[in-house]
Amino acid sequence: MFAEIYLLRHGQTHFNAERRLQGQCNSPLTDLGQRQAFAMGKTLAKQLGAQLNQWQIVSSPLGRTKQTSELVCRGMGVSAQQVIYDARIQEVGLGDWEHEQIEQIVQRHPAFAARNDWYLEAPNGESLTQVQARLREWLAEYQGQQLIVVSHGLTGMILKAMLMQQDDEQIWLQERPQDALFHYRNKQLTKIAVDANYLHETLELPTMSASA
Template identity: 55%
Template sequence: MPAELFILRHGQTRFNAERRLQGQCNSPLTTLGERQAHAMGVTLKQHIRDIQQWRVVSSPLGRTLQTARLVCAGLGIGNDHIGIDARVQEVGLGQWEQCRIDEILASQPQLQQLPDWYLKAPQGEDFAAIRRRLNNWLAELHSGDKLIVISHGLTGMILRALLLQLPYEDIWQQERPQDAFYYYRHGGLKKISVPPELLASNVYQ
């Protein structure tokens, strides 16, 4: 396990705003999403003493790379600090990708009773595969590693659950914020919210 780990979700995207599922397809950040990403970087800077000791790891999907670049700008470091690892990319949602959430749930109302309904997508990635790739990534980390991970909503929940060894049913009770991130150290997890003033429209240009 790494010594310290910050876990971030990408900023709001066009599909997020439209309530569409993205999975492993992509849509760009909205203006709000750009502000969220930059503000997370600025907030991170207040919690990191020596940024040169830290590595930035991003999912390869466009929205996370866009977020990672803005996080680096907020941290005051270059994009050359960003490494890419497909194992922290979003859950594959198969035939549901790009579909509206309300239309999926309206056509299959039984899904509304299932907290993990995302994983029921036809031709989607199953939980065992997601857990395997995340555990494989965690197993390669060293005890002295300090990482800033730019990931996704569902993958981020599962990653945090693996770190905390949460029961399966508790995974889906977690939050998926885009204006806050999580700090993992010594088996504990702390949520860190972005100060509201950093999200003001005149802060990020």
């Protein structure tokens, strides 16, 4: 397994703000989302200090994670050219539900209101087994490395459960914050909140591509 890993979710997107499902489609980061991404980079720089350049950054290739990883690198003070993009850590495919608002889906399926795993019911979406298979392949390839991983809400929960060897039911009980990151080492997982001061820094945010 990994020597050590920092796992980040992308910053808030316009679809997140509208409570709309994204899956493997895309929506650009909001202003808050860009600040969250930058703040995660600043937090990592503080955590890692002089060891910053010893870490490999791996990101999902979807537009919102590309935006996030570029801003994380900016916050860390390193070049975004070093980021490796890997589709195996992209978000769970949500099939016919992508672009739909959560409330509309739950209205059609009232039983979902009492469940946390209903995303897996998406018509033409990915199954949990499929997602776990691609993550397992990815984990095997990067075994033993020190990684900063920029991924997604659902995929991040599945990955954390795999690292912690939790059963499938425990996946959906986890948090998926956009103003915090998770540190995994020696079978222990620690949540690290970003310093709120970083979210309020005055900075010029560049116009960035959000294409998938």
